[in-house]
Amino acid sequence: MNDKRINGCALELIMRxxxxxxxxxxxxxxxxxxxxxxxxxGIDRAxxxxxxxxxxxxxxxxxxxxxxx
Numbered sequence: 001m002n003d004k005r006i007n008g009c010a011l012e013l014i015m016r017x018x019x020x021x022x023x024x025x026x027x028x029x030x031x032x033x034x035x036x037x038x039x040x041x042g043i044d045r046a047x048x049x050x051x052x053x054x055x056x057x058x059x060x061x062x063x064x065x066x067x068x069x
Contacts, residue, residue: 006014
């Protein structure tokens with residue numbers, strides 16, 4: 001089955017079924033949920049790191065170009 005492909009209408013029907021399943025799942029998962037409430041699961045202190053995580057690369061200055069007034 002390595003060299004067989006699903007093309008045309010069959011592929012479209014499969015994708016529609018997948019999208020319909022995703023829509024149904026999210027609809028069922030969100031039914032009954034509260035939009036005005038939030039549960040805090042835990043509070044963790046952030047790790048303090050003293051290492052630089054990025055290096056700043058300066059832009060080269062192009063002295064040959066002049067601004068138009």
